[in-house]
Amino acid sequence: MVGVSSRHEIGDVPLTAVTRRDAWVFRGPRLGYRPGVDRQTAPDDFAHLRIDGTRLVRRLDALGEVGAIEGPGGERGCARLALTDEDRDGRDLVVTWMRDLGLIVEIDQIGNVFATRPGTDPTLASVMTGSHIDTVRTGGRFDGNLGVLAGLEVIETLISHGIDTARGLTVAFFTDEEGARFAPDMLGSLVYVGGMPIEAALAVAAVDDHARLGDELLRIGYAGTRPAPAVSFPSCFVELHIEQGPILEDLGVTIGVVEGVQGISWTELAIGGQSAHAGTTPMRLRRDPLLAASQITAGVRAIATEIGGDQVATVGRMDIHPNLVNVVPASVTMTVDLRNTHEQVLLDAERRFAAIVEEVAADEGVTIERRTLARFEPVEFDAAMVDLVEATARRLGHTTYRMPSGAGHDAQMLARVCPTAMVFTPSVNGLSHNIAEFTEHSDLEAGANVLLHVLLDRANSTD
Numbered sequence: 001m002v003g004v005s006s007r008h009e010i011g012d013v014p015l016t017a018v019t020r021r022d023a024w025v026f027r028g029p030r031l032g033y034r035p036g037v038d039r040q041t042a043p044d045d046f047a048h049l050r051i052d053g054t055r056l057v058r059r060l061d062a063l064g065e066v067g068a069i070e071g072p073g074g075e076r077g078c079a080r081l082a083l084t085d086e087d088r089d090g091r092d093l094v095v096t097w098m099r100d101l102g103l104i105v106e107i108d109q110i111g112n113v114f115a116t117r118p119g120t121d122p123t124l125a126s127v128m129t130g131s132h133i134d135t136v137r138t139g140g141r142f143d144g145n146l147g148v149l150a151g152l153e154v155i156e157t158l159i160s161h162g163i164d165t166a167r168g169l170t171v172a173f174f175t176d177e178e179g180a181r182f183a184p185d186m187l188g189s190l191v192y193v194g195g196m197p198i199e200a201a202l203a204v205a206a207v208d209d210h211a212r213l214g215d216e217l218l219r220i221g222y223a224g225t226r227p228a229p230a231v232s233f234p235s236c237f238v239e240l241h242i243e244q245g246p247i248l249e250d251l252g253v254t255i256g257v258v259e260g261v262q263g264i265s266w267t268e269l270a271i272g273g274q275s276a277h278a279g280t281t282p283m284r285l286r287r288d289p290l291l292a293a294s295q296i297t298a299g300v301r302a303i304a305t306e307i308g309g310d311q312v313a314t315v316g317r318m319d320i321h322p323n324l325v326n327v328v329p330a331s332v333t334m335t336v337d338l339r340n341t342h343e344q345v346l347l348d349a350e351r352r353f354a355a356i357v358e359e360v361a362a363d364e365g366v367t368i369e370r371r372t373l374a375r376f377e378p379v380e381f382d383a384a385m386v387d388l389v390e391a392t393a394r395r396l397g398h399t400t401y402r403m404p405s406g407a408g409h410d411a412q413m414l415a416r417v418c419p420t421a422m423v424f425t426p427s428v429n430g431l432s433h434n435i436a437e438f439t440e441h442s443d444l445e446a447g448a449n450v451l452l453h454v455l456l457d458r459a460n461s462t463d
């Protein structure tokens with residue numbers, strides 16, 4: 001379990017390790033990296049090389065204890081909302097592991113963390129892998145964490161086998177992927193690729209306590225100095241992630257070969273009505289923002305039903321003021337999340353949503369202000385990278401299935417700047433953003449081994 005972390009500085013000054021129970025400290029021989037010294041050069045065929053699944057699961061368990069939450073059935077989930085104390089403690093633990101492996105750790109201005117094992121040819125751009133370690137408030141232990149810790153596990157496997165690569169290998173975790181505390185989601189990777197100005201990102205206010213993102217980064221000690229957006233980008237990016245849905249499990253397939261990510265549209269509605277006495281105000285005089293919010297909620301579900309296919313539509317947050325039994329509410333703030341793999345269909349869903357909002361506002365006599373929290377078009381991954389993931393998984397003896405991602409991922413941002421792909425592993429009962437989120441250890445291991453071999457291929461290639 002992670003205890004209180006002591007104050008620390010970032011950049012070139014070593015972090016003071018988080019106080020941890022000894023069981024979670026990966027002591028063993030220190031695996032400092034000395035490129036080209038006492039190392040074997042890469043042989044042609046690493047066909048039998050495998051990651052250490054037990055070590056991967058131990059790290060996942062250890063990180064899962066940071067901000068751990070427990071469900072009624074004893075399920076162990078995680079609450080590490082971006083830039084909270086829990087997120088800081090999780091970051092400190094992962095950075096300690098990165099430094100224990102002798103990696104070069106850098107932090108950028110938006111708090112993204114990059115740990116690099118240099119390659120033998122410094123003229124070649126590094127290969128990057130990674131994901132995020134922030135979670136939703138009722139999150140699991142695998143979403144994001146798997147991609148980061150599998151990246152570390154790949155690097156530790158190469159180090160412990162004395163295998164050098166031509167290109168460097170970087171494992172990253174990006175700030176605020178979830179967007180549950182600061183919108184939009186994938187904020188850190190969006191800034192990294194130049195999709196949002198750093199000043200605008202630092203000024204975003206938290207939905208819970210309205211803290212400014214830039215102040216929270218400083219408070220937890222992760223306002224780094226490496227420029228964001230980055231001045232140069234990796235040669236490619238590969239992200240391992242749990243599927244977070246039911247498809248692979250239903251098909252009995254081990255590896256999802258992700259061809260792209262569906263488009264995402266997030267809107268916040270601020271609905272204003274007339275607060276009034278519940279006993280004395282006749283129904284004909286009411287302007288009730290909660291009734292409007294309820295009608296919009298039902299309308300949003302109808303949009304998904306009418307469009308059909310894979311269209312999804314969700315009302316996930318609603319704040320009612322003053323939220324009292326005998327008061328007609330004064331105001332409601334709510335969010336709407338629409339997603340589709342086809343941009344034209346997503347635009348159609350957005351048009352239908354806008355029409356519902358206008359109609360409800362007129363019918364109930366309320367005011368409705370709209371604010372776009374996130375809008376990302378669907379993304380297609382690089383065809384050659386997707387083929388490589390598929391071929392690698394098959395070569396390792398796994399069943400595969402090509403699919404889009406329903407969830408947002410940092411990879412969809414990285415796809416703007418370099419060839420990108422993703423590897424999915426099954427989620428038990430299709431559950432995610434839920435403390436019962438689980439992936440079988442054998443599947444975690446399979447995914448990490450596919451990641452290992454895809455990264456090895458790319459890191460030893462000069463094309």
Ligand code: GLV
Nearest residue numbers: 177178185407408
């Ligand atoms: C992030 O996990 C999202 O897809 O909302």
Ligand code: MN
Nearest residue numbers: 143144177409
């Ligand atoms: Mn995720």
Ligand code: MN
Nearest residue numbers: 136143178433
């Ligand atoms: Mn998530």
